[in-house]
Amino acid sequence: MSEITPDLVRHLGVLARIQLSDAEVERLTGQLDVIVDNIAKVSRVATPEVPATSHPIAMSNVFRPDVVGDMLTSEQVLQNAPDAADGRFRVTAILGEEQ
Known part of the structure; x- marks a missing residue:
């Protein structure tokens, strides 16, 4: 299930004060969705039994x-x-006389 929507990307753009075109919103929606999915996969594997490296x-x-x-x-x-x-x-x- 996709967590990243075009509306969310537009909202993030507003928060970051970045003006995004419709093409950029579509591209970033896909890219951010892939990033979130990969983080979720790592989170599922990262358990207390697996030491951090x-x-x-x-x-x-x-x-x-x-x-x-x-x-x-x-x-x-x-x-x-x-x-x-x-x-x-x-x-x-390089310092003024007051130093």
Whole structure:
């Protein structure tokens, strides 16, 4: 039994403030009806005995351990900066005087 009717699609269009033509209403009625039917099928199968899954294959952490490596010196970091002062990048102020 179809739950989605053209009148319901028009009503949803009004609620969403979307102007729909008659052709769009007919197309969306069919598409939304298929979506609702598929959700109903999944709901019938999803029982407490069936565990919820987010991935079909078990996922594992793929991060490498944190290891301190070679680091740049402050001078190396700032050597190509357009402007620097006191060992820091110097940038144009973007906040007003009240900050």
